[in-house]
Each structure stands twice: as structure tokens, then as C-alpha cells.
Amino acid sequence: PALRTSTCGPFFISYVIALLGNSLLICIILTKRSLLEPMYLFLCMLAGADIVLSTCTVPQALAIFWFRAGEISLDCCITQLFFIHSTFISESGILLVMAFDRYIAICYPLRYITTILTHALIGKIRVTIFLRSYGTIFSIIFLLKRLDFCQSMATLNHTGISHTVLLGIPGLEEQHVWISIPFFISYVIALLGNSLLIGIILTKRSLLEPMYLFLCMLAGADIVLSTCTVPQALAIFWFHAGEISLDRCITQVFFLTSTFVCELGILLVMAFDRYIAICYPLRYITILTRSLIGKIGVTIFLRSYGTIFPTIFLLKRLTFCGSNIFPNTACKHIVLAHASCNDIRVNIWYGLFVLMSTLVLDIVLIFISYVLILHAVFHIPSRDARHKALNTCGSHV
Numbered sequence: 001p002a003l004r005t006s007t008c009g010p011f012f013i014s015y016v017i018a019l020l021g022n023s024l025l026i027c028i029i030l031t032k033r034s035l036l037e038p039m040y041l042f043l044c045m046l047a048g049a050d051i052v053l054s055t056c057t058v059p060q061a062l063a064i065f066w067f068r069a070g071e072i073s074l075d076c077c078i079t080q081l082f083f084i085h086s087t088f089i090s091e092s093g094i095l096l097v098m099a100f101d102r103y104i105a106i107c108y109p110l111r112y113i114t115t116i117l118t119h120a121l122i123g124k125i126r127v128t129i130f131l132r133s134y135g136t137i138f139s140i141i142f143l144l145k146r147l148d149f150c151q152s153m154a155t156l157n158h159t160g161i162s163h164t165v166l167l168g169i170p171g172l173e174e175q176h177v178w179i180s181i182p183f184f185i186s187y188v189i190a191l192l193g194n195s196l197l198i199g200i201i202l203t204k205r206s207l208l209e210p211m212y213l214f215l216c217m218l219a220g221a222d223i224v225l226s227t228c229t230v231p232q233a234l235a236i237f238w239f240h241a242g243e244i245s246l247d248r249c250i251t252q253v254f255f256l257t258s259t260f261v262c263e264l265g266i267l268l269v270m271a272f273d274r275y276i277a278i279c280y281p282l283r284y285i286t287i288l289t290r291s292l293i294g295k296i297g298v299t300i301f302l303r304s305y306g307t308i309f310p311t312i313f314l315l316k317r318l319t320f321c322g323s324n325i326f327p328n329t330a331c332k333h334i335v336l337a338h339a340s341c342n343d344i345r346v347n348i349w350y351g352l353f354v355l356m357s358t359l360v361l362d363i364v365l366i367f368i369s370y371v372l373i374l375h376a377v378f379h380i381p382s383r384d385a386r387h388k389a390l391n392t393c394g395s396h397v
Helices: 004-031 038-067 074-107 109-116 119-145 152-157 173-203 210-239 246-279 281-287 290-316 333-337 345-377 383-396
Strands: 163-166 243-245
Touching (some): 004 038, 038 074, 173 210, 210 290, 246 290, 290 345, 333 345
């Protein structure tokens, strides 16, 4: 609080620069016909989004710093939340489109303006970015408006715990900052690498084959799985922000477990994909059609989320009165269940059923598929063909 007056200086200067600079940039682009090209139009959109985003945050911060005017109505707070999140998503969408704009300009320079990025398409892209950003965040207004906001002390009358505390890696609390470095690097690599892989596969027609489509599914699941765990772990390592609500903890359990089951299903399908490619090469395309791949994707999704969905109700029925401090970086089903005062035999048996019907079953089926593959490979008379088939399996593994 004592540094608020001196802190407001950089805030005010950066806001004025952002406001004047972005406004000037928009005016120059819109008034110069030579600049009405895709790259500059996207830059104009980014400048407009930056004006909105900075206006949603900096004036409020300056009002707090200068006038101690931190009291705002609940509706104003929800409105600010809506515009901050939606404009941020809008900016990320514009940056994504700008990246693909450079890709098209470099890889297809002759078709760049004439047939691909026409003014009509740019208008459609603008509308799509707007609808995606504001459409995805709009539901948050209703999710917040349905809540009854009361004093934080009101929860003391409830016998159960309402939040959990994650401590990170037990016994290594002093090393959390150093441990976070490989976590952060691996997360960034996973995020960028998988996103790049998905982008390459979906934009190259020659890669729209079963093996690469399954690889695309696996990359998407890996992004979700890493996002469910690593940011929370980094928040614990860096900011000691291990306290999360019970509902958020259960939500993390659901997405973490269901995405893991989803990855297992994709790995199983990829193993049988190699089996069909090696044992029935002439019928490979006719068996694994686009229609069948779509059905397989839906089946994997339904199996993973369907088997884990009852876990939410199994946890929500419990009254948590034990210790709410867990030596972990993420919430886990059985660990959370053991913090309750109820009989958790149903949770244990259902957890065992999920384990056997997903992890154990998938590993057994993957093992069987590779046994069949090796059996088929070693019965190939040609040594070169045998070597090629083994290389295919090796790269897949």
C-alpha cells in the first residue's frame, strides 16, 4: 500500500502509450489504401483488442492507487471479468490468425491475396474470433449471477471442509523453485510441440491418414492432461497457492482421470492401427475410413468421460471432515475420499472397476496387438519388407 503512489506512474504512462499508439496505428491503417492488406488488417484488430483490454484494467487500478476507490458493485465486477477474459481470448485468436497469415504468405505467395485471404474471408475471420471469444465467456455471467454471495465467515457454520490445501512434493518444499524449472520447460514444450503437431497434420492433406489423425487426437489429449496438472503445480511451487475450493478439486479429479483414460484408449487404437497396416496393407484404407475414425474418436471420448463421470457424484455425496491438507500437486480421487467421514467402500470398488476396465484392459490389449504384429512380421518372407514393417512399429512406439 505504501508504494501505490509510485507504482501508479508506470501504469499511467503505459496506458497512455497503449491508448495513443494503438489509436494512431488503427487510423493510419484504415486511412492508407496501401495498408489495407491482410497482415495490417489483423494488426488493426489486435490494436483494437489491446485498447479494450487495457481500458478494462488500468483505469480501475489507477482509481485504486490514486483515490482508494476499490469498492465496486457486483454487476460491475462481473462485467469487468467478462470483458477482460473475452478480450484476452480475442487477442489470442488474432495472434493465431496472424501466425497462419505469415504461413500462407511464405508458403503460397502467389495465392496469398488473390484467392486465399480475400477481404470477405478476413471479415468472416473477424466475426469468428468475436463469436468465439465472447461466446465462450458469455456463459460465465449466468454461472456467477446464479450464485448467492455471502460473507466468507458464513462457511464456519458448516461441519465439512469447503477447500483443500495442496502442499506440493513432500520433503522437498525448499527445492520447489528449482523443481518448477523442468516442470515449466516440459509444459511449454508439450504445449507448443503438440499444438504445432496438430496444426501441421490438419493443414497438410497428405497427413490426413489414420495414423496421423490418431496422433493428432493423442496430442490434443496430452495438451488437456498437462494443462490440468502443471499450471496448478507451478502455482504451488512459485506462489504457494495450494489452497483451492473443494468443487475445483473434484473438477480437476474428473478431467485429470478422464483425459488419462482417453489417452489410454487412443494408444490402444494406435496399436491396432499398426496391426491392420501390417497384416492387411491392401485393405488398410478401406477398413479405417474417415467415418470409422470419427466413430472411434467419439467412442474413446464417451468411454473416458462416461466411466469417470460417476466419480463426481461419488465424491459430492461425501461429507469431508478430515484433514484437508494433501502432500500432492494435484487432487486425486481416493486421496480425497479418505478425507471424508463416510463409508468410502463404493468409491474404492468403483475406482478398482475403472482401473481394471481401462488401464489394465488397455495394456493387455496393446500387448496382444503387438504380439500379433510381431507374429505377422516374422512370417513375412522378404527381409526388406520385414525390416520396413519393424521400422513402422518402432517409429510408432
